[in-house]
Amino acid sequence: MSKLFTNAQQLLAAQGQDLGRTDWLLLTQARINLFAEATGDHQWIHVDPERAATGPFGACIAHGYLTLALANLFMPQLMQFANLAMGVNYGSDRLRFPAPVRVGSRVRGHGEILRVETLGQTLQAVVRISVEIEGSDRPGCVVDTISRYTFNPLEQ
Incomplete structure (x- = not known):
């Protein structure tokens, strides 16, 4: 269940809020191969199942940047916006890949709003997205995303 924000005050008040978790997503070899093509x-640890089976991870693993890109898939499942004039990705801080994500794993996003600050008419939100791996104590990726949101003025 995503959290809906309809104005700047709601987003400002959400600083420190846990956004919960998304549904599970099966990470398939087909998705990994598409990322490799893009x-x-x-590299063989991503796209050669036979060689990867005898490698250090025992199977193909997702590219770290594919795992990072899933943050973009998970964000709208955690946060929705109405009355928004514009929202843009501004960057990220503190990116880590604590655990490999093996092909066939199920992953999900966990979100936390770390900070929200006002920049003129725009809000900048830092949201930590952890890509959790089913059955693992360590996530596949942890990233502090930075987004900027400009809401339409509220009608009086």
């Missing part, structure tokens, strides 16, 4: 990263 980025040109065809």
Whole structure:
């Protein structure tokens, strides 16, 4: 269940809020292969199941940046906006890949609003997204995303 924000005051008041978790997503070899095609990263640990089976992870693993990109998939499942003039990704801080994500794993996003600050008519929100791996104590990725949101003025 995503959290709906309809104005700046609601987002400002949500600082420190846990956004919960998304549904599970099965990470398939097909998704990994598509990412390899899109980025040109065809390293065998990602795309060669036979060789990867005898490698250090025992199977193909997702690219770290694929795991990071899932934050963009999970964010709208955690946060929704109405009455928004514009929202943009501004960047990220503190990116880590604590555990490999093996093909066939199920992952989900966990979100926390760390900070919200006012920048003129815009709000900047830092939201930590952890890509959790089912059955693992360590996430596949933890990133503090930075987004900027400008709400339409409220009608009087």
